[in-house]
Amino acid sequence: MTTVNDLLRDKSTEIWTIAPESSVFEALELMSEKNIGAVLVLESGRLVGLLSERDYARKVILENRTSRDTPVRDVMTTRVAYVEPSMKIQDCLALMTDKRFRHLPVMANDKLVGLVSIGDLVKGVLAEKEFMIEQLEQYITGQ
Template identity: 55%
Template structure:
């Protein structure tokens, strides 16, 4: 069973991109497009997490409500209650948390410090890899270890 620490180690880039609450949504969208990511943590005062801004927040709270990205601050549309996981938690625990709460991104916090972010894609990749390994082991067993 894989834990979050192993998933983070397997990622090519563990940089967590952030914005401030007073940044414009347009600036946040530009950063997301530049980095090819779907979510930014919103931080304040020495990296204290105060929210998360996602593509879903944009779609539902800007576009559908007729707001403009340039005139709206991230604090006005971010999701303030951020769920997170710790390094020792398993991929299954993370999938359960994401499924139950309909999330696509989870910050990873250890000792009150932000250490990474995992996405649903990271978890799916890990679970597929784990299942592939198990299948290969079973095939070897069935074929007599050849």
């Protein structure tokens, strides 16, 4: 079974972060520039939150705030679930489906080592299924 660590090996090692005192506008600029849907919030190297497009829509736009004047710390999600690299991708998908979020930080020994999205996990599941189909086809045809 494919693990989060397997996904991280095939993924860029860059982790995009922002400080909690940064403006939401700065976070949105980063997210747009990097074409990502969420950014991790680090303070003194420690994960303290996550800001997603959903946070922006619900806590800035709908509350009539301005993104230039609102610090990330005021609207970020602070109760961030995370996974370890050894977790199976199916278990991550179940967690994300149950809790209704789309991004999971990956922590190893209290250190941030990556971030996976629901898209990454779905891609991993599809690759796993394709491999299994190929193996079965080879078995059936005797190759």
